[in-house]
Amino acid sequence: MLKRIFxxxxxxxxxxxxxxxxxxxxxxxxxxxPVADAFFVALRLPNHFRAIFAEGAFNAAxxxxxxxxxxxxxxxxxxxxANRIFTLLFVSQLVLLxxxxxxxxxxxxxxxxGFTDEPEQRGxxxxxxxxxxxYLLLITLVTLYGGILNVMQRFASAAAASIFLNIxxxxxxxxxxxxxxxxxxxxWGVLISGVLQYxxxxxxxxxxxxxxxxxxxxxxxxxxxxxxxLGPATIGSMGTQIAMFADTIIATFLPVxxxxxxxxxDRLYQLPIGVIGIAIGTVLxxxxxxxxxxxxxxxxxASQRRAFEFALLFSVPFVAAFLTVxxxxxxxxxARGAFSSADALAAGATLAAYxxxxxxxxxxxxxxxxxxxxxxxATPVKAALIGIGVNVVLKFLLMGPLAQVGLALxxxxxTWINLLxxxxxxIRAGYFVFDRELVRAVLKFAVTGLVLAAGLxxxxxxxxxxxxxxxxxxxxxxxxxxxxxxxxxxxxxxxILFGPRAIKRLLRG
Numbered sequence: 001m002l003k004r005i006f007x008x009x010x011x012x013x014x015x016x017x018x019x020x021x022x023x024x025x026x027x028x029x030x031x032x033x034p035v036a037d038a039f040f041v042a043l044r045l046p047n048h049f050r051a052i053f054a055e056g057a058f059n060a061a062x063x064x065x066x067x068x069x070x071x072x073x074x075x076x077x078x079x080x081x082a083n084r085i086f087t088l089l090f091v092s093q094l095v096l097l098x099x100x101x102x103x104x105x106x107x108x109x110x111x112x113x114g115f116t117d118e119p120e121q122r123g124x125x126x127x128x129x130x131x132x133x134x135y136l137l138l139i140t141l142v143t144l145y146g147g148i149l150n151v152m153q154r155f156a157s158a159a160a161a162s163i164f165l166n167i168x169x170x171x172x173x174x175x176x177x178x179x180x181x182x183x184x185x186x187x188w189g190v191l192i193s194g195v196l197q198y199x200x201x202x203x204x205x206x207x208x209x210x211x212x213x214x215x216x217x218x219x220x221x222x223x224x225x226x227x228x229x230l231g232p233a234t235i236g237s238m239g240t241q242i243a244m245f246a247d248t249i250i251a252t253f254l255p256v257x258x259x260x261x262x263x264x265x266d267r268l269y270q271l272p273i274g275v276i277g278i279a280i281g282t283v284l285x286x287x288x289x290x291x292x293x294x295x296x297x298x299x300x301x302a303s304q305r306r307a308f309e310f311a312l313l314f315s316v317p318f319v320a321a322f323l324t325v326x327x328x329x330x331x332x333x334x335a336r337g338a339f340s341s342a343d344a345l346a347a348g349a350t351l352a353a354y355x356x357x358x359x360x361x362x363x364x365x366x367x368x369x370x371x372x373x374x375x376x377x378a379t380p381v382k383a384a385l386i387g388i389g390v391n392v393v394l395k396f397l398l399m400g401p402l403a404q405v406g407l408a409l410x411x412x413x414x415t416w417i418n419l420l421x422x423x424x425x426x427i428r429a430g431y432f433v434f435d436r437e438l439v440r441a442v443l444k445f446a447v448t449g450l451v452l453a454a455g456l457x458x459x460x461x462x463x464x465x466x467x468x469x470x471x472x473x474x475x476x477x478x479x480x481x482x483x484x485x486x487x488x489x490x491x492x493x494x495x496i497l498f499g500p501r502a503i504k505r506l507l508r509g
Contacts, residue, residue, distance in 0.1 A: 001287050001303060004155055005310065009279035011159035016271045018166035023267055024334060025173050029182045031338025034121045037252075037259045039183040041112050042128035043190060044248050046136040057233035058089070058140070059147055059285075060372045065226045067151045067289040068375070079210065081222050082148055086212035089144060093137045100133050114252025124183060131187040138194030144212065145201035151286050157204040159279070161197040168193035225375065233377040235385070243391045243414065247407050250399050257343060258404040264334055265350035265408065272318040273361050280307045281365025288373035300370065304432060307366040312445045315362040317490050320453040322355035325460050325482055332479035346404070353408035360419035367422045370431040379425050387418030448493040455489035456482055 030036035062085065070078035100107065104126050108115065115122040146158030169189030176185040205211055217223075251259045284307050291300040321329065326348035335344040368380040391414025398406025426432040463481055467474050494503055 001283055001306070002310070004153065004283045005280055008155045008159040008282050009275050011156060011163070012275045012279050015160070015162040015166065016274060018163055018170075019267065020333060022166040022169050022173075023264065024336070025170055026186065027264065027334040027339035027343075028337030029173055029176060030186070031260075031340075031343070033256060033260075033338070034118065035124065035181060035183045037256065038115075038121050038125040039128055039186050040259050040263045041108075041115075041125045041248060041252075042132045042183075042187055045107070045129050046133050046139075046190075057230055057377075058143055060233040060368075060377055061226055061229035061375075062144070063147045063151060063285050064289045064373050064375050065222065065229065066148060067286055068293055069222050070151060071290065071293040075209075077222075079212075080215065081226075082144075082212045083215035084217055084223055085226060086141075086144060087214050088217055089140060090137075090214075093140050097134060097137050101130055104130055104133075112252045113249060114254075124181070128183050128187040131184070132190045135190050135194040138198045142194075142197045142201045145205045148209065148212075149201070149205060150282060151289075152209060153286070154204070154208060155283065157200055159282075161200050164196040164200065165190065165193040168196060229372075229375050229377045231377075232381045233372075235381050243388045243395075243411070246392050246395050247411075250395055250407060251404055254399065254403050257346065261343065261346040261350050262404045262407065264330065264347040265354055265404075268322070268329065268333075268351055269354040269358065269361075272315050272358060276311055276314045277362035277365050280311055281369060284366055284369045285372055288369050292373050300373065301432060304366060304370060305438065307369075308363060308438070309441060311362050311366060312359070312442065313494075315359055316445050316449040317452060317486060319355050319358050320449050320490075321456060321482070321486065322351050322358065324453045324457045326351040326355070328460060328475060328478050328482065331475035335475060349405050350408050353405045353412065356409065357412035357415040360415040364415070364419050364422065367419055367426065370426060371422075374431075379429075380422055383418050383421030383425060386421060387414040387416075390414045390417050444497045448490060448497055451493040452486060452490045456486055459485040 026036070030039060066078055066082065069081045108122060108126050108129070112122070112125060115125055142158075142161055146161070149155070149158055169186055172179070172185040172189035172192065173182065176182040179185040179188065202211055247262060248259070251262055284303060287303055288300045291297075291303065327345055328348075330344040330348040330351065331341060334347070335341050371377065371379050391410050394410035394413055395407050398410055400406075402409065423432070423434070427434055459482055460478065463478065467478050467481075470477060
């Protein structure tokens with residue numbers, strides 16, 4: 001399982017690194033002004049729907065159902081099941097695309113009402129969103145193909161697909177002079193990447209099992225079970241996206257640049273979530289589904305426990321860095337071209353607020369896995385909706401005094417409530433045991449995080465006078481120094497608190 005996690009995490013890391021290169025170009029060309037805000041609305045809308053219908057609800061319902069059919073009834077039945085789901089998915093996404101393109105002005109009035117007083121910016125956001133929205137149809141099919149490949153224990157192509165988004169956008173931004181605006185160039189890059197991702201996954205699946213084909217829909221027991229799981233999962237995913245929509249809607253009422261600050265902070269916040277949390281959850285869900293189908297409950301619990309330990313091992317350094325030196329990170333990565341030091345400071349404060357949400361955000365995919373693997377998508381929804389309710393209420397309370405930083409802090413509060421409730425439900429159902437050994441491990445990780453945070457803060461403070469004398473690349477040199485200091489400090493703290501045997505056992509699985 002850990003080998004497959006490293007495969008998914010490695011490709012996801014490569015995707016995030018190329019994503020940072022893309023964002024550096026975006027920041028330099030678009031900056032944090034009205035064109036950038038219009039593009040980020042155009043990017044967020046299809047991504048929100050994708051998270052609801054594709055990577056969120058669909059994955060949670062489809063992967064366990066497909067694994068169950070494959071394990072119980074064989075490959076032929078699983079292929080027929082996939083064909084029927086593919087047909088229904090394609091038709092529903094086609095209808096959604098047609099409605100969205102036809103009613104985009106009305107959607108923009110609801111989802112970005114702050115643009116109403118800026119007709120040029122509103123018109124640009126509508127135009128760009130009409131370019132990006134077909135990306136949703138393509139990426140939804142990519143998610144279906146990736147789910148089938150994951151059950152076949154083939155994770156590489158699905159994890160690598162998002163790299164095309166970054167490469168495509170960088171290519172179109174390099175040719176921005178040939179588009180009406182840089183926002184148009186970025187939007188066309190999004191759509192082109194959807195085509196490339198589809199071709200990659202379709203090619204892999206056609207080589208290892210065959211693409212799903214159109215089939216007459218039939219509501220047999222397997223399809224009905226899928227929809228029974230899909231309903232609650234959609235509600236849960238929709239609730240999460242409502243909270244993110246709230247960020248977009250509220251930020252349009254905040255001063256210019258708030259949306260951009262949220263975007264760049266969120267990009268860094270999403271790095272460990274994607275590389276660690278989603279990678280582990282992607283591997284853990286089919287693994288637990290297979291184990292539970294085989295009746296191996298103890299093996300499923302052991303897999304989840306190992307996933308928690310692995311998630312903490314790699315997320316703690318990000319929490320420490322984002323809390324102590326967020327301004328250094330933002331200046332080093334983005335403060336060039338149209339993106340000023342003041343923009344970096346605003347994004348850094350937002351990143352520090354997001355850091356409070358990082359541990360639960362990384363762990364939640366692993367926490368809900370035992371429910372999804374048992375085709376119970378309803379129980380996690382209860383926890384998610386409570387967390388989202390707290391999140392949205394706090395957004396409105398904190399937006400006034402704290403602007404976009406308040407939105408990020410509200411996200412942190414809601415994410416923690418979600419995780420704690422899911423863990424409580426899991427323990428009550430007997431799916432997970434929070435024993436003394438795990439408590440000790442969590443406390444040790446907390447101590448290592450505090451040691452690392454202190455080391456980073458001290459290194460930044462001591463090195464500031466010397467780095468200020470450099471003629472150029474001061475922020476980049478500071479970030480490089482802090483990465484080195486952090487690696488040594490964290491490694492030493494782990495060895496002292498856990499011992500080499502425990503670290504080796506964890507990495508070996």
